Every structure is written in C-alpha cells, then in structure tokens.
Amino acid sequence: MSTSTLTPASVRSALEGGPAGSTTILTPDDDGYEAARAIEPGGVPWQPAAIVRPTDTAGVARAVRFARDAGAEVSVRAGGHSALGVGRDHGALTIDLRALDAIDVDVDGRTAWAGGGLTAGAYSSAVGRHGLVTPFGDTASVGIGGITLAGGIGLLARSRGLTIDSLVGAEVVTADGEVLQVDADHDAELFWGLRGGGGNLGVVTRFRYALHELPTVVGGMLLLPGTPESLAGMVAAATEAPRELTVIIMAMSAPPMPFVPAEWHGRLVVMANVCWSGDPAAADAALAPLRAVATAAGGAILDTVHPAPYADHLEAGPGGGIVATAGAFFAEGLDEQAAAHVLAELESSPAMMRAVQLRVLGGAVADVPADATAFAHRDVPLLGYVMAAGPSVEVVDGYKPWVGALAERLRDRDGTYTGFVGDGDPRLARAAYPGATWDRLAALKRTYDPGNLFRGNLNVPPA
Numbered sequence: 001m002s003t004s005t006l007t008p009a010s011v012r013s014a015l016e017g018g019p020a021g022s023t024t025i026l027t028p029d030d031d032g033y034e035a036a037r038a039i040e041p042g043g044v045p046w047q048p049a050a051i052v053r054p055t056d057t058a059g060v061a062r063a064v065r066f067a068r069d070a071g072a073e074v075s076v077r078a079g080g081h082s083a084l085g086v087g088r089d090h091g092a093l094t095i096d097l098r099a100l101d102a103i104d105v106d107v108d109g110r111t112a113w114a115g116g117g118l119t120a121g122a123y124s125s126a127v128g129r130h131g132l133v134t135p136f137g138d139t140a141s142v143g144i145g146g147i148t149l150a151g152g153i154g155l156l157a158r159s160r161g162l163t164i165d166s167l168v169g170a171e172v173v174t175a176d177g178e179v180l181q182v183d184a185d186h187d188a189e190l191f192w193g194l195r196g197g198g199g200n201l202g203v204v205t206r207f208r209y210a211l212h213e214l215p216t217v218v219g220g221m222l223l224l225p226g227t228p229e230s231l232a233g234m235v236a237a238a239t240e241a242p243r244e245l246t247v248i249i250m251a252m253s254a255p256p257m258p259f260v261p262a263e264w265h266g267r268l269v270v271m272a273n274v275c276w277s278g279d280p281a282a283a284d285a286a287l288a289p290l291r292a293v294a295t296a297a298g299g300a301i302l303d304t305v306h307p308a309p310y311a312d313h314l315e316a317g318p319g320g321g322i323v324a325t326a327g328a329f330f331a332e333g334l335d336e337q338a339a340a341h342v343l344a345e346l347e348s349s350p351a352m353m354r355a356v357q358l359r360v361l362g363g364a365v366a367d368v369p370a371d372a373t374a375f376a377h378r379d380v381p382l383l384g385y386v387m388a389a390g391p392s393v394e395v396v397d398g399y400k401p402w403v404g405a406l407a408e409r410l411r412d413r414d415g416t417y418t419g420f421v422g423d424g425d426p427r428l429a430r431a432a433y434p435g436a437t438w439d440r441l442a443a444l445k446r447t448y449d450p451g452n453l454f455r456g457n458l459n460v461p462p463a
C-alpha cells in the first residue's frame with residue numbers, strides 16, 4: 001500500500017503541459033477513470049490515486065521522477081492482464097502505457113521496435129502482414145509489456161522459444177527517470193534481468209524483437225471427451241510430439257458456446273489448442289498421435305485445425321464480465337491417476353466456471369541455459385494452471401481453497417511462472433526466481449531501483 005499523499009491537483013500541476021508529450025491524466029472524479037482502470041480478469045478492487053497516460057518516453061520519465069519525488073508507489077499498466085491484479089495498489093500512481101503503441105518493422109533486418117503499450121494481437125497482426133512472427137502467448141489482448149517481462153510462453157514455445165528468447169533490445173526508464181537503451185552489449189546485466197524479471201527494473205517504453213519468417217501455422221482446437229485416458233493421453237502425445245508442435249490442453253466442463261454441440265454442454269471435455277509451425281504439408285502426420293487419442297476416446301467432438309497466420313490463431317481474450325482466481329504449478333507430467341483426480345475435482349467443484357490448463361514445454365524453451373535469462377525454469381516439462389471463475393469477488397474468494405488445494409496436489413516440481421502468479425506473496429517471488437537468479441535480480445535492483453519504486457509487481461527487493 002502506498003504511503004504517499006498524491007492528490008489530483010499535485011499530479012496535474014506536475015505532469016500536465018510542459019515539454020514532454022501531452023500526458024492524459026485521470027483521477028477518480030474524471031470521466032474515463034473507471035474505464036481506464038478496468039483490467040482482465042476483473043474484480044480487482046484497485047483504486048490508483050491517478051492514472052497517467054504518457055504519449056512518449058519523455059512523458060514516462062517525467063511521471064517516474066514525479067512519483068519518486070512524491071514518495072508514491074508506481075504501478076505500470078500495459079495490456080492490463082496481470083494475473084489477478086498484481087501491482088494494483090490503492091493510492092499508487094499508475095503509468096498507463098496504452099498510448100505507446102507505435103510499431104516499426106525492419107523487414108529486411110528481421111527486427112521490430114514495438115511500443116510498450118501494444119497488445120500481442122496488434123503486434124502480431126502488424127508483423128504478420130510481412131509473413132513474420134515473434135512468439136507471444138495464446139491470447140491477443142495480453143500486453144506485450146507484461147508477457148515479455150514475465151517470459152512469454154505460448155503457441156510457438158517449443159519451436160521458437162519464449163518471447164524473451166526473441167527479445168534483442170529494450171528502451172527502459174529506470175527509477176531515477178533515466179532513459180537507457182539496453183541489449184546484449186549495453187547494460188547487458190540489466191538486459192538479462194528484463195528477460196523474465198517482471199516489472200522490477202524499470203518501465204520498458206519500447207521492446208525490440210527478432211522476427212521469424214513464418215507466414216502460416218497449422219492450428220486450432222481438438223475437442224474430445226474428458227476421460228482420464230484422453231487427458232493423460234493428450235499430455236503424453238504432446239510431450240512426445242516434434243518440437244514444431246506446441247499444445248496447450250484444458251480440462252473443463254464444456255461451455256455452452258454455439259461452437260460446442262449442445263449435447264456436450266456441461267460435460268467434461270479435453271480441449272487441445274494445437275499449433276504446428278513446421279512444414280504445413282507435414283502437419284497431419286505430426287497431429288496423428290493427438291487425433292488417435294481423440295479416436296480412442298470415442299472421436300473428436302470438434303476438430304478446427306487449419307492453416308492460417310499465427311495472429312489468427314490467438315484467442316481474442318476473456319472480454320470482461322468475469323472474476324477469476326488461479327493457481328499455477330510445475331509438474332513432471334500427468335499420469336492417468338492424476339488425470340482422474342483432475343476430472344473428479346472439476347466435476348465436483350462448486351465453482352461456476354473451472355478449468356485445469358496444462359502447457360507442455362520442452363523443445364526450444366529448454367535449449368536456453370537456465371542462467372542465460374531471468375527466467376530460470378527452462379527444463380520444466382509441464383506448466384499447469386488451475387482456474388475458477390464466477391460473478392463477483394465475494395463468490396470467487398470462496399473458490400480459492402479449492403484452487404489452491406488442486407494446484408498443490410498436481411505440483412511435483414518447485415518453482416512458478418511470473419506470468420501466472422496470482423498475488424504478490426514473497427514466497428511466490430522466491431519460487432519464480434530461485435537461487436542465483438534471485439541474487440542477480442536483487443543486485444540489479446540495488447543498482448537501478450535502490451528505493452524499490454517499482455514494487456507493484458512480483459517483487460524482488462533491492463539486495
């Protein structure tokens with residue numbers, strides 16, 4: 001909780017006008033404040049003293065200096081998908097990066113500079129016009145800011161690695177308001193820390209990414225009956241698949257959506273979101289073992305797999321209206337016994353909506369040494385996520401014990417993923433940043449943010 005006494009007047013007099021680009025300022029009495037503080041998923045009772053939306057790096061630097069001098073906590077808002085509101089403290093100055101949405105694609109050089117407020121979907125559509133990609137997650141509405149700083153685990157993870165494995169530079173405003181251009185040759189240790197260290201080290205106003213030539217991927221959904229054999233079988237098939245195939249698996253009650261046949265509404269299903277990024281002609285052969293799991297379970301309920309640009313395969317996003325709670329875990333795998341437990345828990349859970357998501361890693365994620373970036377969990381085979389959602393914070397609070405217990409039951413490896421952490425518990429920060437990673441990040445904090453201005457995140461305090 002911030003201890004500062006920011007007032008609308010103090011924010012306005014410091015940040016309105018002046019040489020920096022025009023910064024929009026929203027305080028609780030302003031029209032637009034409510035809309036500006038909305039995040040995905042909703043329900044986080046978060047009331048910043050002011051939300052400032054600079055239009056350029058100088059404006060961000062000015063806001064950072066003001067917050068530091070005022071003793072205010074800074075929270076950074078990019079795509080607004082921070083897992084359940086980490087960093088959303090009352091009284092803080094929120095720097096909203098959404099106006100930093102420029103993108104500059106160097107097609108020949110295979111790199112792009114992207115404003116820190118862009119979404120993964122907007123960025124992917126823009127570079128996709130040139131048949132190029134940078135790997136992000138599975139959802140278009142997620143901000144490139146949060147997902148890149150966390151690591152970035154998505155549909156191209158096994159073939160092209162994490163988002164940070166394609167990050168080649170960044171423009172950062174540090175806690176003293178200085179603007180640094182960092183890459184492997186300039187402030188290299190800071191560049192190391194930005195790749196996985198979350199929002200701890202500064203405000204990234206621009207990211208520079210490597211671009212991969214990939215005009216088409218073959219992806220979509222395989223929906224199959226949810227049985228212990230189909231769930232464990234899908235995890236096994238995805239694990240054994242060539243690295244060009246990444247699969248994100250959800251066990252859940254089938255939602256009453258128009259694309260799901262009515263007789264399956266409310267029944268347990270396994271939904272495999274597949275992405276083949278090898279030769280499109282080889283996709284069917286690569287997918288055959290996954291389709292065989294569906295056949296053994298009685299046949300696929302849906303098979304929407306088709307070739308399309310990567311950006312078209314990103315999900316739009318939750319779209320508001322729900323409140324969620326979640327717990328992440330790492331695991332070695334999922335056998336039939338554990339799969340049966342998952343399905344039984346999903347069947348008996350009191351939650352209005354509930355799901356267990358399983359991301360099979362390996363491949364290019366594991367090619368990178370654990371100490372090469374601040375994302376240390378390179379050899380984790382399976383990243384899982386237990387989610388429960390409902391209509392209000394009060395209702396969803398009641399789901400938390402169930403979520404926590406199931407995630408704990410499925411966890412058989414230490415650690416967690418910054419992008420999926422649901423609260424700022426210091427033990428989770430330690431789990432995300434084990435051993436030497438923690439020590440290096442804490443040393444970086446001492447250098448670049450000794451006063452811990454950027455603490456509205458999965459925080460690593462200065463050493």
Ligand SMILES: Cc1cc2nc3c(=O)[nH]c(=O)nc-3n(C[C@H](O)[C@H](O)[C@H](O)COP(=O)(O)OP(=O)(O)OC[C@H]3O[C@@H](n4cnc5c(N)ncnc54)[C@H](O)[C@@H]3O)c2cc1C
Nearest residue numbers: 078079080081082083087116137138143145146153199204
């Ligand atoms: C529907 C949904 C789908 C998701 N899918 C995936 C997925 O497939 N793969 C995956 O890896 N993750 C995924 N995530 C997790 C997501 O990557 C994190 O929640 C991430 O933090 C969201 O980033 P954001 O910019 O949208 O959120 P924000 O809430 O705006 O930012 C999150 C935090 O990151 C920091 N931050 C963001 N931008 C900057 C910046 N430019 N400079 C400094 N600090 C910054 C701040 O500390 C901020 O509190 C998903 C989340 C949701 C809700």
